[in-house]
Amino acid sequence: MRADYVVVGAGSAGCVLANRLSAEGARVVLLEAGPPDRHPMIHIPAGIRTLLQHPVLNWNYFTEADDSTGGRNIHWPRGKTLGGSSSINGMLYVRGNPADYDGWAQRGCRGWSHDEVLPYFKHSEDFRSGGEDEHRGRGGVLAVEEYRTILPLTHKFIEAAGQAGIPLNPDYNGSEQEGAAYSQMTRNNRFRASTARSFLAEAKNRPNLEIVTEAIATGLLFEGKKCVGVSYKQGGEDREVRADREVIVSGGSVNSPHLLQISGVGPGEHLQSIGVAVRHDLPGVGDNMSDHFVTRISHRMADNMMSINQLSRGLRVVREAMRYALFANGALTFGVTSAMVFCRSREGLASPDLQLLFTPASYSAVEIKEFDKKPGVTVAVCPVRPESRGTIMATSANPLDRPAIHPNYLTAEGDAHVLWSGVQKTRAVLEAPALADHSLGEIAPGPSVNSMETARQYGRDFGNTIYHPVGTCKMGEDPMAVVDSRLRVHGLSGLRVIDASIMPTVTTGNTNAPTIMIAEKGAAMILEDNKAA
Numbered sequence: 392m393r394a395d396y397v398v399v400g401a402g403s404a405g406c407v408l409a410n411r412l413s414a415e416g417a418r419v420v421l422l423e424a425g426p427p428d429r430h431p432m433i434h435i436p437a438g439i440r441t442l443l444q445h446p447v448l449n450w451n452y453f454t455e456a457d458d459s460t461g462g463r464n465i466h467w468p469r470g471k472t473l474g475g476s477s478s479i480n481g482m483l484y485v486r487g488n489p490a491d492y493d494g495w496a497q498r499g500c501r502g503w504s505h506d507e508v509l510p511y512f513k514h515s516e517d518f519r520s521g522g523e524d525e526h527r528g529r530g531g532v533l534a535v536e537e538y539r540t541i542l543p544l545t546h547k548f549i550e551a552a553g554q555a556g557i558p559l560n561p562d563y564n565g566s567e568q569e570g571a572a573y574s575q576m577t578r579n580n581r582f583r584a585s586t587a588r589s590f591l592a593e594a595k596n597r598p599n600l601e602i603v604t605e606a607i608a609t610g611l612l613f614e615g616k617k618c619v620g621v622s623y624k625q626g627g628e629d630r631e632v633r634a635d636r637e638v639i640v641s642g643g644s645v646n647s648p649h650l651l652q653i654s655g656v657g658p659g660e661h662l663q664s665i666g667v668a669v670r671h672d673l674p675g676v677g678d679n680m681s682d683h684f685v686t687r688i689s690h691r692m693a694d695n696m697m698s699i700n701q702l703s704r705g706l707r708v709v710r711e712a713m714r715y716a717l718f719a720n721g722a723l724t725f726g727v728t729s730a731m732v733f734c735r736s737r738e739g740l741a742s743p744d745l746q747l748l749f750t751p752a753s754y755s756a757v758e759i760k761e762f763d764k765k766p767g768v769t770v771a772v773c774p775v776r777p778e779s780r781g782t783i784m785a786t787s788a789n790p791l792d793r794p795a796i797h798p799n800y801l802t803a804e805g806d807a808h809v810l811w812s813g814v815q816k817t818r819a820v821l822e823a824p825a826l827a828d829h830s831l832g833e834i835a836p837g838p839s840v841n842s843m844e845t846a847r848q849y850g851r852d853f854g855n856t857i858y859h860p861v862g863t864c865k866m867g868e869d870p871m872a873v874v875d876s877r878l879r880v881h882g883l884s885g886l887r888v889i890d891a892s893i894m895p896t897v898t899t900g901n902t903n904a905p906t907i908m909i910a911e912k913g914a915a916m917i918l919e920d921n922k923a924a
Contacts, residue, residue: 394420396419401423409594409600439479439482450646451466451469467796474587482578486905488568509526515532520562533589545730551826557732568900578726603623617885618637618885640864666787678782681862685748686772686846688817689769690821690826691753692831693831776897778806781798783795861892889913890909891906
């Protein structure tokens with residue numbers, strides 16, 4: 392099998408690339424390790440609860456247990472189906488802060504300032520609410536809608552934030568990110584708007600696009616320093632696909648560095664230690680991992696305050712299913728976070744470094760996916776510009792062996808300071824009159840978390856990821872950079888990485904929208920470069 396371009400991974404980036412490249416007449420083969428996205432729970436927004444540990448549609452990675460996580464193995468869901476993680480995520484659409492991209496440009500990533508990436512955000516988007524046309528896209532492939540809240544608790548949170556000194560922001564993806572806002576989601580009416588059901592759906596019937604599912608990439612093929620194809624395993628058989636122009640690795644922040652490493656591209660000393668022949672010594676592959684790690688604060692609410700806890704039980708579930716089927720609204724259209732705050736941990740910062748994510752629900756102490764029986768609310772306190780860095784490294788030459796993930800959460804002193812500030816700011820909101828009048832008090836973490844050190848320890852013991860790993864194939868020109876500003880792997884030809892792994896630093900907020908933007912810009916650069924060649 393041959394193509395002009397071989398795209399490895401049909402996730403948030405891969406589906407965009409397959410669409411944009413095939414639209415220009417190029418022959419494209421898209422490889423996906425998982426099955427087609429036929430499971431009904433993928434397409435119902437509230438179905439996320441069944442997907443976060445799904446044995447088939449999820450890679451279900453786990454971090455290594457170390458002191459930074461209190462000796463725990465933290466579960467890392469990653470989508471393993473068409474649409475990738477956009478098929479199993481909370482659907483939040485958050486572009487990030489303009490300072491994120493201007494910071495990338497200042498680090499030497501040419502063409503990646505906010506003004507230069509904004510057109511690619513807009514190109515994708517079909518924003519179906521208000522917003523400023525200067526910043527928002529209309530008529531694009533990707534449906535973006537505001538959260539449809541039916542629970543007064545979400546409105547109470549926005550009101551309480553205002554009472555705590557955090558004003559309403561009508562559009563955090565507009566000219567200003569800071570403030571309290573209702574969430575925006577990649578949802579198309581009643582259905583999830585994954586990249587598979589938006590970008591790939593538009594392209595899948597093109598004769599020049601071949602989609603190959605249940606195909607696990609086992610290595611990159613090289614002729615000297617040029618990447619010429621991909622080996623993969625499908626149905627127990629070893630196969631190959633050759634690329635006449637380029638191979639584009641879009642496996643995400645775990646699978647992309649892992650595929651490079653088992654193919655001999657990565658830190659030479661480590662590759663030799665696990666029995667992989669070094670083809671190209673590139674020390675940054677698998678390094679620079681950054682993620683958003685949160686501590687959750689929960690309040691028990693009065694019995695007369697409706698939360699998702701009650702809607703998820705008994706006859707109310709039947710009523711919500713009918714509302715969904717008949718009117719495309721109600722609890723089954725919910726994602727995860729109905730409102731959020733972007734704010735600064737201290738004075739003097741140029742842009743927000745905290746995201747406070749509100750959910751009108753609370754969870755049992757056993758598992759985050761189980762709702763409490765009594766009404767409650769939860770805020771996830773997230774330092775969105777973490778300084779802590781981790782690694783993702785192959786453990787053997789066997790492509791089916793899982794890499795070792797060492798996230799090193801909260802190891803940077805600055806992250807602990809930001810976390811403690813976020814705990815204090817969250818408590819100020821939850822204790823403001825709009826919510827305090829209905830609250831029976833904080834149920835987690837409780838009064839024992841009363842300092843930076845106790846907040847950090849509580850985070851290590853009970854905190855969790857919100858699934859935004861980036862940076863393991865970072866873009867730049869420094870010695871630890873993996874790809875250049877046009878996303879070509881340094882020192883090799885015919886090979887690019889285009890997904891969240893190329894981010895030099897994690898963006899201020901959820902990472903799905905920036906990943907889609909990266910793929911939009913990456914596709915444009917590929918077409919430009921091959922036209923010029």
